[in-house]
Amino acid sequence: MRSTMQKVPLSTNHLLERGSRYFGAREIVSRLPDKTCRRSTYADLRRRALQLAAALAKAGVRPGEPVATLMWNHAWHMEAYFGIPAAGAVLHTLNLRLSADDLAFILADAGDRVLIVDDVLLPLADRLAALVHLEQVIVVPTTGAAVPAGRTDYERFIEVDASAYRCPELDEDAPCGMCYTSGTTGRPRGVVYSHRSTVLHSLAISLPDCLDLSCHDTVLAVTPMFHANSWGVPYAATMVGAKLVFPGPHLGAEDLLDQMEQEQVTLALGVPTIWMTIQQALDAAPSRWRLRRGMRMMVGGAAVPQAMIAAFERYGLSIKHGWGMTELSPVGTLSWLKPEHDGLAPGGQHNVRARQGLALPLVELRIMGEDGPQPWDGASMGELQARGPWVTGGYHNQPDDPDKVTADGWLRTGDVACIDGEGYMRICDRTKDLIKSGGEWISSVDLENAIMGHPAVAEAAVVAIRHEKWGERPLAVVVAKPGASVTAEELARFIEPHFAPWQIPDDYAFVDALPRTSTGKFLKTRLREDFRDWQSKTR
Ligand code: ADP
Numbered sequence: 001m002r003s004t005m006q007k008v009p010l011s012t013n014h015l016l017e018r019g020s021r022y023f024g025a026r027e028i029v030s031r032l033p034d035k036t037c038r039r040s041t042y043a044d045l046r047r048r049a050l051q052l053a054a055a056l057a058k059a060g061v062r063p064g065e066p067v068a069t070l071m072w073n074h075a076w077h078m079e080a081y082f083g084i085p086a087a088g089a090v091l092h093t094l095n096l097r098l099s100a101d102d103l104a105f106i107l108a109d110a111g112d113r114v115l116i117v118d119d120v121l122l123p124l125a126d127r128l129a130a131l132v133h134l135e136q137v138i139v140v141p142t143t144g145a146a147v148p149a150g151r152t153d154y155e156r157f158i159e160v161d162a163s164a165y166r167c168p169e170l171d172e173d174a175p176c177g178m179c180y181t182s183g184t185t186g187r188p189r190g191v192v193y194s195h196r197s198t199v200l201h202s203l204a205i206s207l208p209d210c211l212d213l214s215c216h217d218t219v220l221a222v223t224p225m226f227h228a229n230s231w232g233v234p235y236a237a238t239m240v241g242a243k244l245v246f247p248g249p250h251l252g253a254e255d256l257l258d259q260m261e262q263e264q265v266t267l268a269l270g271v272p273t274i275w276m277t278i279q280q281a282l283d284a285a286p287s288r289w290r291l292r293r294g295m296r297m298m299v300g301g302a303a304v305p306q307a308m309i310a311a312f313e314r315y316g317l318s319i320k321h322g323w324g325m326t327e328l329s330p331v332g333t334l335s336w337l338k339p340e341h342d343g344l345a346p347g348g349q350h351n352v353r354a355r356q357g358l359a360l361p362l363v364e365l366r367i368m369g370e371d372g373p374q375p376w377d378g379a380s381m382g383e384l385q386a387r388g389p390w391v392t393g394g395y396h397n398q399p400d401d402p403d404k405v406t407a408d409g410w411l412r413t414g415d416v417a418c419i420d421g422e423g424y425m426r427i428c429d430r431t432k433d434l435i436k437s438g439g440e441w442i443s444s445v446d447l448e449n450a451i452m453g454h455p456a457v458a459e460a461a462v463v464a465i466r467h468e469k470w471g472e473r474p475l476a477v478v479v480a481k482p483g484a485s486v487t488a489e490e491l492a493r494f495i496e497p498h499f500a501p502w503q504i505p506d507d508y509a510f511v512d513a514l515p516r517t518s519t520g521k522f523l524k525t526r527l528r529e530d531f532r533d534w535q536s537k538t539r
């Protein structure tokens with residue numbers, strides 16, 4: 001017998017059609033460089049995205065070819081998100097915080113000929129154009145200023161009659177987007193998403209147990225659209241018709257809180273370091289902003305300290321903690337409570353939510369130790385490996401690499417994790433961030449979580465320093481909250497109940513700020529460099 005079901009290829013065009021047909025009047029709000037707001041709708045998005053697709057085809061962009069974007073989060077970037085794939089081409093988002101050298105490597109590796117760039121980022125684009133050959137640089141006038149000679153004005157470029165334009169027939173496995181890993185632990189590598197993977201990922205992250213995304217939501221996408229597609233939320237929000245709010249280049253805590261209040265945001269997303277600054281702003285002026293009660297915050301990209309979940313709950317705001325990677329489109333897990341946790345005290349529930357969580361439907365996880373797959377007992381650690389329809393099976397331009405994908409087709413994430421009997425995954429560390437002291441592994445993530453629970457601590461990162469006797473020892477690099485002070489002895493005493501004595505750092509460095517990666521995570525490679533000559537106090 002054969003199935004009688006139709007074989008309709010999945011594509012991002014369907015998401016755009018659905019959003020604009022059923023929710024055409026829903027708004028997309030973009031904050032411009034001068035802090036005014038540009039308000040457009042899903043109907044505008046469809047019209048202009050198809051104009052962009054028609055213009056790209058007319059300019060000779062071929063199906064399967066990458067088109068690069070160097071842009072902040074706003075409605076023009078949404079047009080690229082849908083217009084480039086609608087032309088059969090591949091949306092290639094560039095991380096605007098990388099150096100011109102790194103970006104030039106990435107442009108050459110992807111083979112981009114066309115770049116769409118925000119006018120405010122033109123100086124960086126000019127440096128790139130001096131390093132790699134770009135045939136066309138299309139400038140988006142976000143400030144309204146005239147586009148310099150020799151560059152194409154985006155608004156002029158898309159002034160084409162798209163009424164007769166027909167999107168090319170798309171195979172669902174055809175590429176629709178690409179993103180390079182941010183290179184925290186090595187050279188950037190290109191991950192190429194397909195129409196199919198993007199649609200399935202959109203469906204999965206919208207589920208009630210995941211983001212619970214619907215047309216009733218107003219979503220503030222703080223996560224950059226150049227970082228793993230802003231976690232896939234622009235596609236999912238269009239599919240369900242949620243109102244979208246974009247901060248443009250204004251990522252300060254007060255700016256974001258103003259926007260949350262003005263638009264009565266119901267769901268916001270960002271990395272923990274963004275939420276740390278927001279928490280500090282709320283603590284300093286608790287009644288300044290009237291936020292929508294029950295606002296959800298999707299936080300991932302780095303571990304969420306349990307103390308942060310509790311702190312936001314006091315303001316009636318709820319954190320959803322997820323784990324993902326560029327290689328997973330990017331969401332792999334999210335931590336939601338099961339009915340059996342209803343009876344737990346708040347502390348117990350926070351503890352469950354601070355884990356990285358349960359795999360999304362269609363994603364499979366396993367923990368691989370030296371002696372094979374590890375039991376799900378909450379204690380056996382090993383490398384986290386993943387498989388699923390939106391998990392990459394390799395990298396652009398790189399022949400099969402057994403360091404990245406196993407012979408039986410699982411992605412090697414480079415994370416060390418364990419999974420408990422209920423299925424909750426917990427990231428213990430990145431392989432390269434684990435600390436090996438006297439032959440035993442110490443998790444930097446666990447120490448950071450515990451130290452950041454101290455009321456005087458704003459941020460903390462733990463890295464390995466060399467030690468003659470023990471090989472490595474943990475060094476905690478700590479930023480105190482403004483106006484607060486704390487000593488090494490107080491911190492050691494504070495975390496003592498949660499660790500074995502040999503796991504507790506003897507070494508603490510107090511600094512004004514921690515270095516960050518281009519995606520806002522703590523930059524541990526720099527910290528290891530900065531503290532290379534630190535003389536450990538451990539005997
Ligand atoms: P990069 O690898 O360059 O940092 P990604 O954004 O793809 O870029 O980062 C993926 C990595 O971020 C994961 O492999 C993991 O180490 C870390 N990560 C993501 N989410 C979490 C989380 N919730 N808790 C701990 N680590 C996380």
